[in-house]
Amino acid sequence: MAEKRVIDARGSFCPGPLMELIAGMKMAQVGDELEVLSSDKGSANDIPEWIHKAGHEHVGTREEAGVWHISVRKVK
């Protein structure tokens, strides 16, 4: 059954949130959804770029009170 995990990378600067996501993706199973919390605006653009390049599903991005929530589903 697909799991959902939150990776709290608030306070970390680029490329910290991306690297934390990738470490999480390595542990995840196909179908799992990971949500990265990032206070770094640059990462909010960079992470979807990586998701697209790596061939995973960008579920969505939203911003709440200066924190970006970037969700990705592991496809392969």
Add this chain to the structure above:
Amino acid sequence: MAAKPISIIVVAGSRERLQMAAMIAAVGAVSGNPVTVFLSMNALQYFVKGDRTAAPPEGRFGELLDAKNAPPFRAMFEQAVTLGDAKIHPCSMAMDVMGLEPSALEPWLAEPLGLTKFLGDAADAQIWSF
């Protein structure tokens, strides 16, 4: 389309240059690019096993990196290896000059390399120097 290899030569000992070299290595490696790093001259000292000496800032931004929660360059180089299969080679000349054996360096470094081999491997790569 196959990802183009990335080769990075690092000779600088400043915080900013080590940080950017590590960022390119890490992001390049986790993005599917084969990454090779060549550590030489003033950069090599920071990869002696257990060394946690702070690299001096070159300017204001280096001071900000220390003050903010920027990922440490050593950790990013190591992540390039563990998460992205990057190869981080110490320069054999620099090791000779500094009197270092491979066993004295961080265990996640690859084998020492000379310039001839590095340049041959970098022939078809995008090359970055710091």
